Amino acid sequence: MEMLLLYITNGREAKRGLEHARGQVATAIGAETKEIYFTACGSESDNLALKGVAYANRQKGNHIITTKIEHPAILQTCQTLEKQGYEVTYLNVDEQGMISLQELEKAIKPTTILISVMFANNEIGTTQPIEGIGKIAKKHGILFHTDSVQAVGNVAIDVQKLQIDLLSMSAHKFYGPKGVGALYVREGVAFDRIQDGGHQEKNKRAGTENVAGIVGLGKAIELATQNLIPYCQKLEELKKQYIRQIKEKLPEAKLNGHPEKRLPGNVNFSFPHIDGQELLLALDRRGICASTGSACSSGSLNPSHVLLAIGLPREYAEGALRVSIGEENTKEDITFLVDSLVEIITQMKKLN
Ligand code: PLP
DSSP states (O other), X not given: OHHHHHXXXXXXXXXXXXXXXXXXXXXXXTOOGGGEEEESSHHHHHHHHXXXXXXXXXXXXXXXXXXXXXXXXXXXXXXXXXXXXXXXXXXOOOTTSOOOHHHHHHHOOTTEEEEEOOSBOTTTOBBOOHHHHHHHHHHHXXXXXXXXXXXXXXXXXXXXXXXXXXXXXXXXXXXXXXXXXXXXXXXXXXXXXXXXXXXXXXXXXXXXXXXXXXXXXXXXXXXXXXTHHHHHHHHHHHHHHHHHHXXXXXXXXXXXXXXXXXXXXXXXXXXXXXXXXXXXXXXXXXXXXXXXXXXXXXXXXXXXXXXXXXXXXXXXXXXXXXXXXXXXXXXXXXXXXXXXXXXXXXXXXXXX
C-alpha cells in the first residue's frame, strides 16, 4: 500500500511502478518487458493491435482473417477497417465454437497481413487451438494476434511456445482494477499508434498512464499466475459439479461450447423453450448473477452473434444462460444455483 502511494504521488516513483508492472506482465506470459504496452482496457488493446498492424503493414497487404465469434471490440474494429479498404475473412466455427485449422490455412492469401483469433470465447467459453494457429501464421509469415481478455488468469500462456505476436488483456478479468489493460507486441513487429498526443508508451499510446491501475494490473497478474493451478482446479471441480447436477436434474438442457476445451469457470447451458430474460430476473431475485446469450429488442429475444454462429436453434438460443464461476464460489453455491434453476424452470414450464 505504501509502495502504491509512492508510485502514484511521486513522478520518478511512478515510472518505477510502471516498469515494475511491465515486468510482472512480461513474466506472466513469457514475454520481454519492452514488449508490453499499457492501455485503458481490453477493447483499446484490440483496437491498437488490429488498426496498428493494419496501418503499419498496408504496403504488404490489406487482408485480415478473424472469426465470427469474436468480441465486438474485434468485430467492429474489423468493420471499420473494411470501410477503410481492408478485406476481412470471418471464419466459421463448428457447433462447439471451434475454428478449423484447415479452413484457416485455406483462407490465407498473398495479401494476408494478420490473423486475429480469440484465445477463449466470453459467451460459450470455448478455447481455440492457439498453438496450431501460431504455427500456421509463422509458416506463412503472417502476424498472429489473440484477444486473450478471457484467457489471462485462467489458462497458462507462453507467447514463445504458442508463437503469438500480439496479445490483448484486461485487468478486471483477473481480479485487477477496472479501466486498465495491456497489449503485448513481439519486438520487431511494425504497428502504428492510433491515438494522437504525447509520447507515452514508447510513442505507441499517447496519454498519461493510469499508474495506480497499472500497478494493480501488475500485482493481479503476478498473483493470478502464481495461483493458476489451484485456482483452475477449484473452478474445474465446481464446473463439473454444476454440469453433472444440471444433466441429472434438467436432462433437456444443452451444454453450449466445447465439452472439454473451455475456460475453467465458464458454463453456458440452454434450457429449451425457456425465456432467458425471465430466468435471469428470477435468479437475480435470489441473489444470483448470470447472463443470457440474447439481447431483448422490440419485445423479442435476439440470439447473440456467438449463438447464431454455433447454429443453435432459436428455442435453445433464447434460453441460454451463462454462468461464470469465480474464486469466492463454493460447492454450496453451485447446489443453491442448481436447486434454484430446477424450481424456477419447473414453475415457468407450468405457466407456459
Ligand atoms: N474481448 C473479450 C473476449 C472480452 O470478453 C471483453 C470484455 O468482456 C473485451 C474484449 C473487452 O474488454 P474491456 O471491457 O476491458 O474493454
